[in-house]
Every structure is written in structure tokens, then in C-alpha cells.
Amino acid sequence: MNESCIKVENLKKSYGSVQAVDGVSFQVESGTVFGMLGPNGAGKSTTIEILTGLQAKDQGEIEILGMEVEKDSQPLKERLGVQLQSPALFGKLNIRELVTLFASFYQDPLDPETVISLVGLEDKLKEKTENLSGGQRHRLAVALAIVGNGDIIFLDEPTTGLDPQSRRKLWGVITELKELGKTIFLTTHYMDEAEILCDQLIIIDRGKIIASGRPDSLIAEHFTEDALEFTNPSFTASQINGFKELRGVTGVNLSSEDIVLLYTINAPETIADLMALAENEGKNINGLKLRKASLDDLFLKLTGREIR
Ligand SMILES: Nc1ncnc2c1ncn2[C@@H]1O[C@H](COP(=O)(O)OP(=O)(O)OP(=O)(O)O)[C@@H](O)[C@H]1O
Numbered sequence: 004m005n006e007s008c009i010k011v012e013n014l015k016k017s018y019g020s021v022q023a024v025d026g027v028s029f030q031v032e033s034g035t036v037f038g039m040l041g042p043n044g045a046g047k048s049t050t051i052e053i054l055t056g057l058q059a060k061d062q063g064e065i066e067i068l069g070m071e072v073e074k075d076s077q078p079l080k081e082r083l084g085v086q087l088q089s090p091a092l093f094g095k096l097n098i099r100e101l102v103t104l105f106a107s108f109y110q111d112p113l114d115p116e117t118v119i120s121l122v123g124l125e126d127k128l129k130e131k132t133e134n135l136s137g138g139q140r141h142r143l144a145v146a147l148a149i150v151g152n153g154d155i156i157f158l159d160e161p162t163t164g165l166d167p168q169s170r171r172k173l174w175g176v177i178t179e180l181k182e183l184g185k186t187i188f189l190t191t192h193y194m195d196e197a198e199i200l201c202d203q204l205i206i207i208d209r210g211k212i213i214a215s216g217r218p219d220s221l222i223a224e225h226f227t228e229d230a231l232e233f234t235n236p237s238f239t240a241s242q243i244n245g246f247k248e249l250r251g252v253t254g255v256n257l258s259s260e261d262i263v264l265l266y267t268i269n270a271p272e273t274i275a276d277l278m279a280l281a282e283n284e285g286k287n288i289n290g291l292k293l294r295k296a297s298l299d300d301l302f303l304k305l306t307g308r309e310i311r
């Protein structure tokens with residue numbers, strides 16, 4: 004195990020009556036991708052803002068790279084890169100000017116144009132930032148987090164709102180940063196992203212950690228079942244609830260998109276029973292899919308709610 008570069012103990016922060024972060028403790032190992040996963044309002048941005056010194060905590064201990072955020076804020080800022088969720092980007096500057104300006108704040112920055120290429124904006128060097136699309140602004144914000152060549156890079160929902168191709172491209176950037184020895188602290192509400200990218204993650208809901216570990220072991224710890232899905236062919240809620248009686252089934256859910264989800268420890272028996280039942284009821288089962296349990300399933304199991 005590498006040494007921990009971030010140690011957080013019992014962190015708390017409230018805004019008025021809202022307890023945004025409610026006693027969160029975790030450690031981040033150097034050179035890994037650490038994910039903080041949770042739905043809207045879970046407390047992710049608040050945590051990042053506190054760790055990077057942009058927000059004061061109410062309570063708790065934080066140590067980053069052996070330093071205290073509040074006491075050592077200047078030497079620490081040198082070694083951190085931050086991409087915020089809604090960054091202010093100095094609209095009148097073009098991309099090259101802005102990234103170069105940010106690089107000048109640091110002692111040992113990366114080459115601005117290399118970083119701009121890394122996030123795929125090399126064709127837009129002279130574009131004013133106010134003219135960028137949402138996805139391009141996002142990637143520019145990531146470039147600004149990287150250019151200082153910090154040891155720890157905080158990315159707050161770097162891929163939200165990106166098209167699938169840009170998302171994958173950013174995943175590549177994150178993997179490259181890790182290969183360069185950086186530590187990446189990432190927030191997301193995309194479970195698939197967390198599963199693919201993160202070495203270690205915490206799942207946070209309403210300011211509290213509800214699960215933590217490696218993505219694969221988290222799933223293995225909570226699920227021996229597989230997931231079986233199909234589009235609801237107008238089964239009623241009580242019929243769907245009755246699927247609990249099918250052989251192998253341990254849990255049932257109907258998603259907001261009208262997809263029936265069954266957890267099963269014996270898929271062949273469950274499928275056989277389901278087909279027989281559907282035939283009896285004169286219904287067609289469409290889009291039947293058998294898959295392994297995912298982090299989405301885990302979130303649903305732990306909270307009773309879907310993450311999105
Ligand atoms: N400046 C603020 N003033 C008052 N309440 C705030 C402020 N910032 C955040 N909150 C509240 O604190 C809670 C946590 O917000 P936070 O932005 O940390 O969540 P998040 O996990 O980043 O959510 P999202 O996925 O939507 O970005 C929410 O209930 C939010 O409304």
C-alpha cells in the first residue's frame with residue numbers, strides 16, 4: 004500500500020439547517036484514482052471545496068501531502084490542481100491565453116499547448132472562452148486543473164454533460180495522469196465511470212459515506228445475485244411486486260424509465276418462471292437482459308433510491 008496523501012477525519016460542514024457534509028472520514032493513497040460517488044446534493048462539491056481551501060470546514064481533521072489546509076494554504080496550493088463544477092473562465096481570453104495565464108501561477112507547470120492537446124482542444128487555441136460549448140468549457144476547466152503540474156488533481160464531475168465520445172476521451176486523460184504518478188480525486192454520479200476509473204471509492208449520500216472500497220469488491224461484498232432487466236409490458240405494480248415469488252428472485256424494482264429489474268441467484272429458473280407467467284398473462288417480454296450487478300444496483304440496494 005502506498006502512503007496516503009489525503010487524510011480526512013470526521014469532516015463536517017453545514018449551510019444553515021442543511022448538513023452538507025456529515026462526519027466523513029477517508030484516506031486517499033498516492034498515485035491512485037479516488038472516486039467520490041453520489042447523487043445531486045450529496046456533498047461532493049462541498050468536500051472538494053473544503054479540501055482545496057475554497058471553503059471553511061465546521062469540524063474535522065484534514066491533512067493533505069502532510070500539510071494542513073488552513074495553515075499551509077500557499078505551499079499546498081502549488082501542489083494541487085482543481086477543476087470546479089461551475090468555473091469562472093475569463094470570457095475575453097482565448098484558450099491559449101487562459102491556460103498560459105494559469106501555468107504562470109505555478110513554479111513548475113506543464114507546457115500549456117501540450118495540456119490543451121491532451122484535453123482535445125488543440126483546434127480551438129485562439130477561441131475566446133465565452134464562445135465555447137458546454138463540453139468544451141468542461142474540458143478547458145480540466146486543462147486548467149492539470150497545467151500546474153500538481154501532485155493531486157481534483158476533478159468535480161469532469162464528465163457531466165459530455166457526449167459519450169468526449170467522456171471516453173477524458174477517461175483517457177485521467178488514466179494518463181495516473182500513469183504520470185498523479186493522484187486523482189474525482190467526483191461523479193456516473194456509476195459506470197467510477198467502476199472503470201477508480202481504484203478506491205466512497206459512495207456518499209446526504210453528507211454521509213454509505214459504502215467504501217474497491218469498485219469490484221464493493222459489488223462482490225453486497226451481491227451474489229445477477230440482475231435481470233426488461234421493458235415493462237404493462238404489468239401492474241402489484242404484479243411486479245409478485246415477481247418476488249419467482250424462483251431465484253431476491254429483489255424487485257421498477258425504474259423511472261419503466262424497466263423491470265429483478266435480482267436473481269438463479270437466472271435460468273427465474274427466466275423460465277417469468278416466461279411462463281408472461282405467457283399466462285398474454286404479455287410479451289421485450290429487451291430481456293441478464294447482467295452482473297453494478298454500482299447502480301449497489302446504490303439502489305443501500306438507499307432504496309436510484310442515483311439519477
Ligand atoms: N453555498 C451554499 N449555500 C447553501 N447551501 C449550499 C451551498 N452549497 C451547497 N449547499 C447545499 O449543500 C448540499 C450539498 O451540496 P453539494 O454542492 O456539496 O452537493 P454535490 O454532491 O456536489 O451535488 P451535485 O451532484 O448536484 O453537484 C446541498 O443540499 C446543497 O443545496
Ligand SMILES: [Mg+2]
Nearest residue numbers: 047048049088
Ligand atoms: Mg457538485
